[in-house]
Amino acid sequence: MKKQEILSAMKAGRLTRRDMMKLMSATGVTMALIPMGRARAADEAINFTWEGYNEPGFHPAYAEKHGAEPEGPYFADVGEALAKVRSGFKVDVVHPCNLDLKNWRDADVMQPIDTGRLSHFGDLFESLTKLEFAQGDNGEQYFIPVDWGNTSILYRPDLVEVQEESWTMLWDERYSGQISMAADATESAAIAGIVLGVADPFNMTDEELAKAKDLLVKQKSLLRFYWDSNSTVEQALASGELVMSTGWNSSVVTLQGQGVPVKFANPKEGIMSYCCGLVLMKDAPHIDKAYDLIDAMIAPEAGKWLIESYGYGHSNKKTFEIVEDAMLNERGLPKDPNLFFAKGIFQRPTADADRLHKMFEEVKAGA
Secondary structure (H helix, E strand, O other): OOHHHHHHHHHOOOOOHHHHHHHHHHHOOOHHHOOOOOOOOOOOOEEEEEOOOOOHHHOHHHHHHHOOOOEOOEEOOHHHHHHHHHOOOOOOEEOOEHHHHHHHHHHOOEEOEOHHHOOOHHHEOHHHHOOOOOEOOOOOEOOEEEEEEEEEEEEOOOOOOOOOOOHHHHHOHHHOOOEEEEOOHHHHHHHHHHHHOOOOOOOOOHHHHHHHHHHHHHHHOOEEEEEOOHHHHHHHHHHOOOOEEEEEHHHHHHHHHOOOOOEEOOOOOOOEEEEEEEEEEOOOOOHHHHHHHHHHHOOHHHHHHHHHHHOOEEOEOOHHHHOOHHHHHHHOOOOOHHHHHHHOEEOOOOOOHHHHHHHHHHHHOOO
């Protein structure tokens, strides 16, 4: 697994810090090889974010106003980022995802965001602004959504006969030996839970988890392999070795760029989603420029660039008015994400990850 793939997996909530360190050790990558950012103009807003997420396209209006880019230290692990902030590292905004918001709220390092200072706030999808832990007890806004992504099924429409997009496609015996799933306990269990129709696929009861295990055991004989690298899945789909696999939005961009016919399913049971955004630090040293940066990142023009360049969704509904329908279709994104969100399944923190890991190891071992 390449370093960037490890970082992408962390962002999607797919790897724990322990998993990440194991993978980095196995691939010869170390935290020392993940720099804390690149030089930017002094006295600009400090955006502490994921690697690759401080490119100029993410915030063009900021440079237009200030004549310089924000400073861009970046992190590989949001837990490490929180520890660094708590130890005194001074930044203006940080870019966590909804899975991590509770930890940031509990750490008491953020200040409420004055949404009246954001010209684009009123154009954001309301459901994203009200995700769990995005707001305080009195309605204060602590989290401004920026980008959202999905886990779904990548499939070759020229090689698969699909009557209805559904998570049950991953159990289709007609394609035995041509299906793949991520080597991820939390995600695999959640997908099985969704197929079973449980109330909370990220926190199942013992009885529900036992049924999920049975479903995954049944699936195992149909799989070509469990994957732990985006590039492995992309190459196998491109060659026809696989006809379908779980995957992310970014693989759609990669495969379509190679001329490979691929679709990103919108399962009838709901697509799995996550959302990342910005939080404002209590001791932000450049508060006015921090607001300019937040506003620039939620502008429609920034969202258009995000969709076209990264394949991820954007929080501003006006973004979807300026992106061509053909591009949205290629990226597997809807024209009206409100319907998408209403039907989707937002990932939630898992209370007992060790239990899932034990179950999944038994599935892989054939127990």
